[in-house]
Amino acid sequence: MATMQELIARKKHAINAKVDEHNTLVDDLNAAREADTPDEARVSELREKKATVAADHKRLQDELATLEREAEDDAKITRAAAETTVVEETRKLAYDEVARVVSEERTYNKEKDRRGKGFALDVARAFAFQDFGASERLRRHMQEEVVERGSDFLARAAGTGAFAGLVVPQYLVDEYAPLARAGRPFADVCRPHDLPPEGMTVALGKVTTGTSVDVQSAENASVSETDIDDTLLTVNIQTNAGSQTVSRQALERGTGVEDTVVDDLIRAYAVSLDAKLLNQATNGLTNVATAIAYTDGTPTAPELYPKLLAGPAAVEAALLDQAAGDVVAVMHSRRWYWLQSQLTSTWPLFGQPGAAVQQAGVNYGERYGSGFRGILPSGVPVIVDNNIATNLGAGTNEDEIYFVSQNEAHLWEDPSAPMLIRAEQTQAKKLAVDLVVYGYFAYTFARRAHAQKINGTGLVTPTF
Template identity: 60%
Template sequence: MTLAELIAQARTALDTAITTRQTEQDALVAMRSDENLTEEAVRTQVAARDTADAEVTRRQTALDELLAEEAREAEIAALQARTTPAANRAPAYDQVAHVGQEERTYRPDQDRRGSNFERDVAAAFLGDYEARDRLARHMTEERVERGDQLERAAGTGAFSGLVVPQYLTDLYAPAAAARRPFADAIRGHDLPAQGMTVNLSRVTTTTSVDVQSAENAAVAEQDIDDTLMTINVQTNAGQQTLSRQAIERGAGVEPVVLDDLFRRYATTLDSKLLNQATNGLTNVATAVAYTDGTPTAAEFYPKILESLAGVEAALLDMASGENIAVMHSRRWYWMQNALSSTWPLISQPGIAAQMAGTNLATTYGSGVRGTLPNGTPVIVDNNIATNLGAGTNEDEVYLVDRNECHLWEDPSAPMYIRAEQPKAANLGVLMVVYGYFAYTHVRYAQARKIGGTGLVTPTFTGV
């Protein structure tokens, strides 16, 4: 084993020792808040913490010794270079002309299956500093060659070193996912670092102001009061166990599985915001019925305005004015299919017409798809259910003030765990993706949903 490998191993051991020590310290802090605490339990935990402390010191000493040895070796090499006759010394790299291009860190001609990349991803998660350096170098190369694609990929910067080399993925066809259009459109917050609830104060009893009945008479008075609003923090998670054979003998299997886990994570989170029992948007929004055996887009549009009127009436001066309409893609295209007696109800890009709305021609999941005749932006989200109603063939359209739909997420989510030990006897590797989130649509009860027989599976007849 080389000196560099020994140093990398010592750094990994030190990282592990520090993590263990922090775990013991956290346990001690948590224990001290326990009302049933005993002195013996505290002494035991303090001893465990001190043992972990000693291990950190031992590992740090070992690493310092190796680093000192490395520095001494560098000094010897420099001394040797000074004492070697100039005639026998090769010219320095920066003193020789070079033509060409630096080789990529991961190359298809040397690593067709991408096993070197996969091994570095795994080693980096286990603390291998050299693997992290190679992945960082790879990310720099990716930004140079595919920077425009990486900038469009939401959250790529949070997974530095995990962008799969292009030659491994140019023919990869991931399973389609609805992803998170609604979650990305509403008001986001960083989830607090601790706790499993988010608590908000909501004023439910207001003060009172009225005209004074007579001079020196008592003026109106009512005591203000609030109600604590408690929002649960939820854990969104998924796992996949891969055989070592699949990872080591397959072509890019691990990155493909990781990508799919991230896609399912995003889809599930968005679906919960819309459909979850009790708190999902469909269960808290006030219903606006659209019942029609022969529905048309022209008849449907007034229901949208009715819903928006309800949103503003509920919010009054708290309305931000940033209302959005959230609908399934089948409903959006049904509205575009409709024609008025003279002009298209929804215009298309590049067509100069007296339009009543616009289609921005953006792709699914990329934000606002268009605007309705009154200027309300449209978010298309295929996590909206299409099996509602008596005939199990209806969808719903939601009208909300986007700033009053709140989503708290951990800034690092989703997080990734790669564990080999639990499945070692089966030659399995466990991959887990998880994250914490909390949400509410009812800080003010403002959301509206349009549903009914007028929103059955659409037929595209131009009306």
């Protein structure tokens, strides 16, 4: 008999098959419509097939949702049974005879292992040296994670490629959150999505042909009609990973392992993910944004000022009624402070809410990595991110300023297992063990082409 997880997996496989079938029909339908002499019978046949596949896809999605709700209900009952003990009282019991529900201390907790040293040591000892005590502590830790995170947690922790790993305790992620988030300012303002528990792609719906409305030419005449059509934008799931080498002597002796092992890995993970969103080839923000050139041998803030308005104007023009009023500007810290260093005797023609008439923006005085740093003259909030490249342009000394809609900056991360860790003894001859941290993510800014960037010689290394 199939388990609930197997039924869910089968249903997801069927949904993926319907997605592939739907996309094939969309391609065939577009080709049939674009023919010099379209075969209306063929077009009608393909439209009917596409509608049938879409209905099947919707039915499968509903069935999947029902199965997942049932699995979650089962998990809640299981957790409740594990957390409580029922005692049938036939007499008034003494204090020490009464069964009570208590909060048991976590295996790894902030009070005992604030910097994650014990956790890192146990990971290395269990994986590399088969240490029984370390393995037992890690086993209890994973059981505690299952109770807290839900029924599908173990499937997520195993990962798409069955690369079994251990989830980093949440208190460690929280402990280093100010430092870690300082490495991913842009990622933190993107629109978040949950990664599916299986597969190496995610999909977003995208309307390719909209409906039409026009004035009726005459009474009883046919009104305007255009068949709406859509497609699925497929985005690849990527693996973000890094490692740190620790000497075997330190692990076996139990001393000398730096308290910063977990800290370093968490911060490196965050920086890497954020940098990919900005700079990755083909899909990174710098490569999908439309350029607004600012060419100037002696750049000044007043000369840059019109470009700061051209960016959000172009975003709104591209998104039309899909613009949600959530445009953000992303710039390097050196550009943000350079703008603040500039002085001017001329003022904007229009005043801005929250800014004095003499000002072209406002600095909120927030520290790096703590959200919006201020606003630009258009009211657009500013994110300062030092993962922006500063070696661009012919002189390899330029940075860029980006404008993007938060609603169209899609980022998928796994909510149940955001960061996994394991140990590998690949450097046995050097008496060293590699601690590997990894996680899965996907992103896109291209569902609706809209992002803008200011670049050019006017954004060379600033002089203060």
